[in-house]
Amino acid sequence: MSLVLAVQPDAAQARVLREMLRDDAALHLEIVTSKQEAFDALRAGIPDLILLSTLLGPKDEEEFVAHLRALG
Numbered sequence: 001m002s003l004v005l006a007v008q009p010d011a012a013q014a015r016v017l018r019e020m021l022r023d024d025a026a027l028h029l030e031i032v033t034s035k036q037e038a039f040d041a042l043r044a045g046i047p048d049l050i051l052l053s054t055l056l057g058p059k060d061e062e063e064f065v066a067h068l069r070a071l072g
Contacts, residue, residue, distance in 0.1 A: 005047040006031045007038045007064070009055050017051075035060045039067060046071065 004027060008014045014031045021029050030047070032038050035056065041047075050068075052061060 002027050002049070003045065003047040004029045004049045004051065005038060005041055006051040006053075007033075007035065007056060008051070008053045009033045010053065013053065035064050038064065042067070042071065 006017055006029065008017060008031055017031060018029065021027055030041055032041055
């Protein structure tokens with residue numbers, strides 16, 4: 001099963017993601033609303049795909065990418 005982590009602070013967009021991917025049995029979608037929640041989710045394991053919202057600010061995006069690089 002593939003793990004997808006989506007960082008999506010907008011509830012309406014999160015619903016759209018869930019709806020689009022709900023019938024895919026080979027996929028586990030985890031949606032979080034903030035950079036910090038994403039950091040917490042990464043402690044459980046590295047997902048196969050990470051989706052970042054365009055609503056995430058440039059500073060938050062840079063910090064997120066730096067955190068991923070530090071994980072190795």
